[in-house]
Amino acid sequence: MISIRNLSFRYRGAGRDALSGINLEIPDGDFLGIIGPSGAGKSTLTYSLNGVVPQHYGGDFYGQVLVNGLDTVEAGTEEIARELGSVFQDIDGQMVAAVVEDEILFALENFRIPHDEIEGRLETALAAAGIGDLRRRTLSSLSGGQKQKAAIAAIIALRPRIIVLDEATGELDPASSRQVFEFLRDLNREFGVTIVAVEQKIMLLCEFARHLAVMDQGRLVLHGTVAEVLQQPESMEGAGVNIPRVTSLGKGLRDRGLYPGPLPHNTEQAKAMIESLRLGEGKLNGANSEDGKPKDGNLRDGNSGDSNAAF
Numbered sequence: 685m686i687s688i689r690n691l692s693f694r695y696r697g698a699g700r701d702a703l704s705g706i707n708l709e710i711p712d713g714d715f716l717g718i719i720g721p722s723g724a725g726k727s728t729l730t731y732s733l734n735g736v737v738p739q740h741y742g743g744d745f746y747g748q749v750l751v752n753g754l755d756t757v758e759a760g761t762e763e764i765a766r767e768l769g770s771v772f773q774d775i776d777g778q779m780v781a782a783v784v785e786d787e788i789l790f791a792l793e794n795f796r797i798p799h800d801e802i803e804g805r806l807e808t809a810l811a812a813a814g815i816g817d818l819r820r821r822t823l824s825s826l827s828g829g830q831k832q833k834a835a836i837a838a839i840i841a842l843r844p845r846i847i848v849l850d851e852a853t854g855e856l857d858p859a860s861s862r863q864v865f866e867f868l869r870d871l872n873r874e875f876g877v878t879i880v881a882v883e884q885k886i887m888l889l890c891e892f893a894r895h896l897a898v899m900d901q902g903r904l905v906l907h908g909t910v911a912e913v914l915q916q917p918e919s920m921e922g923a924g925v926n927i928p929r930v931t932s933l934g935k936g937l938r939d940r941g942l943y944p945g946p947l948p949h950n951t952e953q954a955k956a957m958i959e960s961l962r963l964g965e966g967k968l969n970g971a972n973s974e975d976g977k978p979k980d981g982n983l984r985d986g987n988s989g990d991s992n993a994a995f
């Protein structure tokens with residue numbers, strides 16, 4: 685469990701706060717997506733979780749961050765890293781070895797994991813990341829997605845209860861980005877690992893995250909379930925965050941008084957929205973459906989009450 689209370693932080697010498705009055709609880713087993721424009725403070729927030737702020741980057745720090753009960757100002761960064769593994773925005777800067785298995789071995793040895801556990805943990809982490817066949821490859825020969833998985837494997841070998849990733853898919857194509865998020869979802873679902881992912885691709889967060897946090901100018905401007913946050917598209921746009929196309933479609937229809945229901949944030953919900961519109965239209969036009977067949981049977985199913993009020 686992560687508990688952030690009244691957190692404000694200003695980098696030494698900076699003219700303004702990078703984080704300002706943040707209050708956020710991240711329960712065990714959550715999958716939280718963090719989104720916001722450049723400079724919003726997303727990376728700084730992740731640094732406050734792993735202790736890099738204020739232990740490595742100094743400045744004015746107010747408030748408190750507790751990670752599984754550890755105060756990130758007082759606990760050593762290595763102690764925190766046993767609870768919370770971090771994949772930084774710049775993974776090349778994070779990787780230290782030349783070969784995949786050495787990267788993971790280095791992490792395990794650094795954490796003084798007993799020798800008889802090392803091979804098992806190495807194999808499990810590689811298998812979990814789906815890169816068992818890349819064990820002896822050099823990191824420089826890997827694709828962006830493979831390298832990202834190797835970085836995550838080095839973290840999961842340490843078996844932290846929480847994994848924080850800062851723009852893990854920044855350099856990846858859509859298919860590799862999905863693969864990374866599918867893998868995170870498996871870790872979350874099967875092993876209960878808490879995932880905190882800073883991510884610019886809103887559709888990935890809509891599909892994979894449970895909660896969303898929207899940041900702007902050092903502040904947490906929205907926080908809730910994905911569905912709750914997306915019901916406030918004006919606030920998201922105000923923070924400079926693109927909303928999913930299906931959501932802006934729903935908003936456009938709602939603004940015109942054509943659709944009174946909840947705004948969709950994935951294609952399934954968009955289909956349901958379109959279906960409700962189509963059925964509403966069918967009700968007005970009787971049998972004039974696209975395929976020319978009478979639609980009376982459908983009209984009364986699943987389309988009642990308020991959702992018809994606007995038609």
Ligand SMILES: Nc1ncnc2c1ncn2[C@@H]1O[C@H](COP(=O)(O)OP(=O)(O)OP(=O)(O)O)[C@@H](O)[C@H]1O
Pocket residue numbers: 695696698701702720721722723724725726727728729741773
């Ligand atoms: N080491 C630093 N020293 C001084 N100021 C910094 C430092 N790192 C970041 N900042 C400033 O803190 C603010 C928040 O930066 P941060 O990197 O946390 O934003 P971000 O949301 O991660 O942005 P991006 O999407 O570009 O990664 C910005 O104004 C930035 O210029």
Ligand SMILES: [Mg+2]
Pocket residue numbers: 726727728773850
């Ligand atoms: Mg950043």
